Amino acid sequence: MIGALSLLRRVLLLVLGGLPDFWADSLRIAESGYQTGVRTMAVSVMMAHLGDAELASEVRAAIEHALSDYEGDWRVSVVGSKANDRWELKVEGPNLFERTYMVEGTAGEHRPEVIRVVLGRMLLKKSVSA
Numbered sequence: 001m002i003g004a005l006s007l008l009r010r011v012l013l014l015v016l017g018g019l020p021d022f023w024a025d026s027l028r029i030a031e032s033g034y035q036t037g038v039r040t041m042a043v044s045v046m047m048a049h050l051g052d053a054e055l056a057s058e059v060r061a062a063i064e065h066a067l068s069d070y071e072g073d074w075r076v077s078v079v080g081s082k083a084n085d086r087w088e089l090k091v092e093g094p095n096l097f098e099r100t101y102m103v104e105g106t107a108g109e110h111r112p113e114v115i116r117v118v119l120g121r122m123l124l125k126k127s128v129s130a
Helices: 002-016 021-036 053-067 112-129
Strands: 041-048 072-080 086-093 097-104
Touching (some): 053 072
Parallel strands (some): 041 072
16 A cells, blocks of 8 residues: 555656645655554544533543544534524444434533443444444
8 A cells, every 4th residue: 555655646746746735744644654554543523503612622522532442534513503402413434434313402411421422322333233
């Protein structure tokens, strides 16, 4: 795989006359991961309409912690509703993984530790079915 990345770098250098910063950084990360045997992963969390900035920060940290043991790129969105006390928790990951869950504030499901448990259950279903 290192050969393919090196070839890609050479082609981009030849065609573009240089590498855009984003591509250069991405290739450098990918190459270092393959060389050291460390697998790279990313967690992207989008949050909207949650109402409480401190709670949102704690929930974001809980999500990042819950996904830290899983390989691949993960995208999580938590979107609150202005009409009720529900949040939509949507998780997308490698191999077309996609789950959506509604968490209810009145049931105590907006707490970070509950979000972590919900994520664990969503991911457990994935690993069992795979």
